[in-house]
Amino acid sequence: MLQSVTGFVFDVLESTLVEFGNVIRDAAPKVLAGLVFVGLAYVGIRVILYLLRGALDGLYPEEQELVVDLGVAIAGVFLWFGTALALLNIVGMEEIAASLGTATGFIALGVSYALSNMIADTVAGVYLLRDPDFNPGDRVKADPVTGTVSAIELRKTRFESDEGDTVVVANRDVEKKWTKYDAESPAADTA
Numbered sequence: 001m002l003q004s005v006t007g008f009v010f011d012v013l014e015s016t017l018v019e020f021g022n023v024i025r026d027a028a029p030k031v032l033a034g035l036v037f038v039g040l041a042y043v044g045i046r047v048i049l050y051l052l053r054g055a056l057d058g059l060y061p062e063e064q065e066l067v068v069d070l071g072v073a074i075a076g077v078f079l080w081f082g083t084a085l086a087l088l089n090i091v092g093m094e095e096i097a098a099s100l101g102t103a104t105g106f107i108a109l110g111v112s113y114a115l116s117n118m119i120a121d122t123v124a125g126v127y128l129l130r131d132p133d134f135n136p137g138d139r140v141k142a143d144p145v146t147g148t149v150s151a152i153e154l155r156k157t158r159f160e161s162d163e164g165d166t167v168v169v170a171n172r173d174v175e176k177k178w179t180k181y182d183a184e185s186p187a188a189d190t191a
Helices: 002-059 062-090 094-114 116-130 171-176 186-190
Strands: 139-142 145-152 156-161 166-170 178-181
Touching: 002 062, 062 094, 062 116, 094 116, 116 145, 116 156, 116 166, 116 171, 139 156, 145 166, 156 171, 166 171, 171 178
Parallel strands: none
Antiparallel strands: 139 145, 139 178, 145 156, 156 166
């Protein structure tokens, strides 16, 4: 009886090791292809992000480096996510890749809805940063403040009010309606 139990254990162990070896042998080409793909994708993504950063640096002045960083970061996230989905397809996990892609789409939709005000501030901030008529040092009326623009950031603009206070206003509110006063304008003295 002991010999039959021992034989059974050895048979199960042997068949498990043989099956494991077969799985490794069958998976090796897919794993190797996946590793080669990841290596090539890494180099490709680095080149694309380098070229994108160079192009955006040419479009935006140095004081708007935050816009460049944001653009490069967003492009990097999309490229790496696409790479991960492609890798799952290469190694034979097509169903997981499809499910992950669909789930990520729904999550992104929910996050974008939840962050809609922040996204609106960021988009308005990019427009304000690119606007040649709206710069730090300009005297501006933007509800609820009249004062001098002291800083334009990606999500908010800082003003120094006529009373000497620093007022921070969301960019979506500034972009809606603002008025720039010329130095000679009487409204600049009375506003």
